[in-house]
Each structure stands twice: as structure tokens, then as C-alpha cells.
Amino acid sequence: MKKHLFIFFFILLVIDHCAFAQQDSTVNVSDAIQFDVKSVHLDSCSDTLIVELFLISYQMDPREFKLNTFATQLVDQTGASHLLSSIQMGRVLVKIEDRQNYLHYLIKENEPVVLIVKVAGWADQKANKLNVVFEDSSEVGKFITHQVSLAPMQ
Numbered sequence: 594m595k596k597h598l599f600i601f602f603f604i605l606l607v608i609d610h611c612a613f614a615q616q617d618s619t620v621n622v623s624d625a626i627q628f629d630v631k632s633v634h635l636d637s638c639s640d641t642l643i644v645e646l647f648l649i650s651y652q653m654d655p656r657e658f659k660l661n662t663f664a665t666q667l668v669d670q671t672g673a674s675h676l677l678s679s680i681q682m683g684r685v686l687v688k689i690e691d692r693q694n695y696l697h698y699l700i701k702e703n704e705p706v707v708l709i710v711k712v713a714g715w716a717d718q719k720a721n722k723l724n725v726v727f728e729d730s731s732e733v734g735k736f737i738t739h740q741v742s743l744a745p746m747q
Contacts, residue, residue, distance in 0.1 A: 621739075621741060621742075622651075623737055623739040624727075624729055624730055624731075624737055624739075625650060625651045625652045625653060625656075625730065626648055626649065626650050626651070626656075626658070626700075626727075626739075627647075627648070627649040627651065628646055628647075628648060628725065628739060628741045629646065629647040629649070629705075630644075630645075630646055630647075630741060630742075630743060631645040631646060631647050631707065632644075632645045633645075633720055633743050635715060639713070640713070640714055640715055640716075641678070641711050641712065641713050641714075641715060642667070642711065642712045642715035642720060643709065643710075643711050644667065644709070644710045644711075644712075644720065644723055644743065645707055645708070645709050646707070646708040646709075646710075646723070646725075646741065647705040647706070647707060647708075648682075648700065648705065648706045648707075648708050649703065649704070649705050649706075650700040650701070650702055650703070650704075651702065651703070652702070653702060653730060654701060654702035655699045655700060655701050655702070656699070656700045656701075656702070656730060657697065657698075657699055657700075657730075658682075658697070658698045658699070658700045658727060658728075659695050659696070659697055659727060659728035660680065660682070660695060660696040660697075660698070660725070660726070660727045661694065661695060661726040661727065661728075661736055662677070662680055662687050662689075662693060662694060662695060662696055663676070663694060664724070664726035664736070664738070665677060665680065665710070665723070665724060665725050665726050665727075666723075666724050667710065667712050667720055667722075667723050667724075668720075668721050668722045668723070668724060669718040669719065669720060669721055670718055670719045670720075670721050670744075671718065672721075673718075674724070675712050675715075676689060676712075677689065677710045677711065677712055678711050678712055678713040679709075679710070679711045680696055680708070680709070680710050680711075681707075681708070681709040681710075682696055682698045682706060682707070682708050682709075683698060683706055683707070685697070685698055708725075710723065719744070720743045720744075721742075721743060721744055722740050722741060722742050722743055722744070723740070723741045723743060724738055724739070724740055724741075725738070725739045725740075725741060726738050726739075727739070
């Protein structure tokens with residue numbers, strides 16, 4: 594009987610350890626929004642870097658998403674920040690020429706929304722990360738800076 598109990602507990606220990614080994618450590622979640630990189634590519638005709646992200650909202654339905662368009666910037670491999678030439682989320686498009694400070698979007702729970710950012714005049718450097726600055730859902734006027742790593746995508 595003791596032998597069977599020992600085997601049973603050993604199996605439970607192994608199964609429990611395997612479950613921990615399969616957890617995804619690359620999940621990019623901030624303020625109940627998951628950020629997933631869809632693609633990073635360079636349009637060679639116009640020298641424009643295009644970064645596409647999926648944003649998925651958890652625990653809030655619907656959620657007002659307020660993105661700071663001037664603070665959201667792309668960082669290259671040298672650490673230099675680049676202002677975005679346009680930001681599009683769903684059907685909402687904000688160009689830098691519009692001088693619009695915020696992009697407002699209503700995100701539904703568990704429905705992925707594509708966020709497309711473009712940087713015109715991109716040279717031969719590689720994109721390292723995207724600093725996404727958006728308003729905290731629990732406190733009006735407080736902004737969160739979330740860094741999305743782009744290095745393995747290029």
C-alpha cells in the first residue's frame with residue numbers, strides 16, 4: 594500500500610511540474626490588455642516601417658482605450674525614439690499632420706483589434722521596441738507606458 598501511495602504522489606508531482614513548464618512567459622499584458630505582435634515589415638517603396646499588433650481586452654466589456662499618439666514611439670536598436678507618422682486602430686486613423694493628441698477606441702472584451710503604426714523615412718536600423726502609452730482604466734488622467742519587444746520579429 595505504501596508503495597502505491599509513493600507512486601501516486603510521485604506521478605502527481607511530475608504532472609504538476611510539467612504543467613508549470615508549459616506556461617507561456619512571453620505574454621504581454623498590461624492593464625488587462627494583451628499586446629501581441631502580428632508583423633513588423635519595411636515597405637521598401639516608401640521606406641516606411643509598418644508594425645502591426647493585436648490588442649485583446651480582458652475583464653472589461655466594453656473598454657474605452659485612449660492612446661497618446663505623441664508619446665507612443667518606436668525605439669530602434671541604438672535606443673533612439675522615432676515619432677510615428679500614422680496610427681490606425683480598427684477604422685480610426687490618426688496621422689501626425691492632424692496634430693491629434695489622442696486616439697479613442699472602444700475595445701470589446703476578448704475581440705482582437707489590430708493596431709497599425711507606421712514610421713516614415715525608416716533607414717537601415719532595426720526596430721527594437723514599441724512604447725505604447727495609453728490611459729489607465731482605473732484612474733482618469735494616469736497613463737501607462739507599455740513596452741512591446743519587436744527584436745525577434747525582424
